[in-house]
Amino acid sequence: xDTKSIILKTAxxxxxxxxxxxxxxxxxxxxxxxxxGNLHYHFKQTDEIIKTLYEQLATSFDTIISGMESQESVxxxxxxxxxxxxxxxxxxxxxxxxxxxxxxxxIPSIRKDYYALTQRRTKEFLSIFEQLKTxxxxxxxxxxxxxxxxxxxxxxxxxxxxxxxxxxxxxKGSNAVKHYSQLFIRMFYPYLTPAALENIPV
Amino acid sequence: xDTKSIILKTAxxxxxxxxxxxxxxxxxxxxxxxxxGNLHYHFKQTDEIIKTLYEQLATSFDTIISGMESQESVxxxxxxxxxxxxxxxxxxxxxxxxxxxxxxxxIPSIRKDYYALTQRRTKEFLSIFEQLKTxxxxxxxxxxxxxxxxxxxxxxxxxxxxxxxxxxxxxKGSNAVKHYSQLFIRMFYPYLTPAALENIPV
DNA sequence: CCTTATTTAGAACAAATGTACTAATTATTT
DNA sequence: AAATAATTAGTACATTTGTTCTAAATAAGG
Numbered sequence: 001x002d003t004k005s006i007i008l009k010t011a012x013x014x015x016x017x018x019x020x021x022x023x024x025x026x027x028x029x030x031x032x033x034x035x036x037g038n039l040h041y042h043f044k045q046t047d048e049i050i051k052t053l054y055e056q057l058a059t060s061f062d063t064i065i066s067g068m069e070s071q072e073s074v075x076x077x078x079x080x081x082x083x084x085x086x087x088x089x090x091x092x093x094x095x096x097x098x099x100x101x102x103x104x105x106x107i108p109s110i111r112k113d114y115y116a117l118t119q120r121r122t123k124e125f126l127s128i129f130e131q132l133k134t135x136x137x138x139x140x141x142x143x144x145x146x147x148x149x150x151x152x153x154x155x156x157x158x159x160x161x162x163x164x165x166x167x168x169x170x171x172k173g174s175n176a177v178k179h180y181s182q183l184f185i186r187m188f189y190p191y192l193t194p195a196a197l198e199n200i201p202v
Numbered sequence: 203x204d205t206k207s208i209i210l211k212t213a214x215x216x217x218x219x220x221x222x223x224x225x226x227x228x229x230x231x232x233x234x235x236x237x238x239g240n241l242h243y244h245f246k247q248t249d250e251i252i253k254t255l256y257e258q259l260a261t262s263f264d265t266i267i268s269g270m271e272s273q274e275s276v277x278x279x280x281x282x283x284x285x286x287x288x289x290x291x292x293x294x295x296x297x298x299x300x301x302x303x304x305x306x307x308x309i310p311s312i313r314k315d316y317y318a319l320t321q322r323r324t325k326e327f328l329s330i331f332e333q334l335k336t337x338x339x340x341x342x343x344x345x346x347x348x349x350x351x352x353x354x355x356x357x358x359x360x361x362x363x364x365x366x367x368x369x370x371x372x373x374k375g376s377n378a379v380k381h382y383s384q385l386f387i388r389m390f391y392p393y394l395t396p397a398a399l400e401n402i403p404v
Numbered sequence: 405c406c407t408t409a410t411t412t413a414g415a416a417c418a419a420a421t422g423t424a425c426t427a428a429t430t431a432t433t434t
Numbered sequence: 435a436a437a438t439a440a441t442t443a444g445t446a447c448a449t450t451t452g453t454t455c456t457a458a459a460t461a462a463g464g
Contacts, residue, residue: 003441003442019303019304019307021223021304021307022307024420024421024422025421025422025423026420026421026422034442034443035442035443035444036422036423036443036444037423037424037425037426037442037443037444037445038441038442038443040422040423040424041440041441041442042441044423045422045423046421046422046423098303099303099304100365100369101221101300101301101365101368101369102221102223102301102304104368104369105221105223105224111369114369114370115369115370118369118370139392141396142391142392146388146391146392149384149385149388149389150388152366152385153355153359153385153388153389155366156358156359156362156363156365156366157355157358157359159362159365159366159369160358160361160362160365160366161358163302163303163358163361163362163365164354164357164358164361164362166303166306167302167303167306167313167316167317167320167361168317168320182351183351183354183355186348186351186352186355187351187355189344189348190341190344190348190392190393191392194343205411205412226450226451226452227451227452227453228450228451228452236412236413237412237413237414238413238414238452238453239412239413239414239415239453239454239455239456240411240412240413242452242453242454243410243411243412244411246453247452247453248451248452248453
């Protein structure tokens with residue numbers, strides 16, 4: 001593995017465990033056993049490391065989204081599977097979500113990019129909701145704007161469950177992913193038709 | 203107003219507009235037109251300013267909670283009114299919520315205190331849910347653990363709606379409060395009985 | 405009015421940080 | 435093998451930050 005990749009890997013590890021504010025280019029270099037000068041040869045600005053890590057995350061997210069879109073008919077299972085994969089991704093790049101506002105202030109292009117990603121995800125979810133309504137899985141007796149609100153609600157939970165975890169129970173690794181992805185999935189339950197509810201273990 | 207109060211007021215203003223990471227004790231002193239030495243006479247550690255501001259927030263939150271508890275019977279309106287007041291409070295101390303994880307890492311006592319506050323709020327909400335179920339406003343056909351999940355979900359949205367706002371639409375002031383408190387309130391809609399739904403404008 | 409306590413300004417310090425620069429070493433190309 | 439390019443270590447610098455210290459100014463108490 002080349003130096004640049006090791007820098008990214010080490011930085012991700014350190015950012016995740018110590019937080020963005022506590023990790024400097026010197027720390028990353030020291031952890032790898034290279035000089036700070038060398039690190040800055042590969043990344044002129046320290047922020048470029050964060051930016052690159054964010055881009056890795058965004059790319060992986062898009063893969064999940066297009067994976068869902070490629071399905072001919074979306075089942076509830078598809079939605080749940082994608083959720084778990086998304087949550088694993090969030091955990092992998094958890095420092096970004098734990099310090100999202102800070103990072104977006106430090107590197108404005110990240111906020112811009114994230115906003116665009118949000119737009120894509122919104123469309124995707126609304127389309128899935130429609131499919132599940134016609135499939136008799138989601139309720140049809142609720143007004144349209146409630147579904148739009150639901151999308152925003154699930155984005156907030158999807159982006160900040162880790163922050164909540166950090167401030168409260170502090171579950172680790174797959175325990176955190178399991179607990180919070182279930183919490184996320186349960187947001188859909190009251191939107192299910194009685195028939196669909198019967199087939200789901202709560 | 204004494205110097206200590208002005209420091210707190212100025213710090214809140216600066217933290218809210220520039221973010222915790224960008225504001226130093228020197229900035230606060232400069233903004234007030236006093237010396238950094240003077241500021242450190244009143245707050246030996248800069249973190250004490252943040253800690254004090256957090257305590258102000260926590261106290262105000264407890265006032266809202268006990269205000270709800272004092273009601274003989276909780277109506278949906280009571281819940282909604284408290285929501286709006288909570289959201290206004292979050293906006294007033296927005297720097298805390300926008301940088302919650304950072305702050306809790308910097309000042310561990312804040313995390314501890316917040317966790318305790320969360321416990322109190324959880325009890326409060328579960329009790330309200332029970333009352334609203336017996337009043338025929340909330341559905342009775344849903345399993346218990348779904349209500350516990352709902353409490354966690356509304357905490358995440360209640361604590362991080364501002365972060366979502368910052369990363370996306372960036373509504374300001376009362377516009378943000380209005381939009382997101384409505385978003386919050388709508389989380390309860392699919393839990394309402396058909397009868398209760400009819401009396402609510404969506 | 406005199407003494408004491410409080411408050412304030414300003415200088416000073418040590419530590420940390422991002423980054424630039426230089427020179428040496430290593431790899432690649434011709 | 436020679437020349438060129440890429441990579442690396444180490445040093446240096448300017449800036450910032452939290453904090454401490456000293457001395458002056460102001461307020462309070464007797």
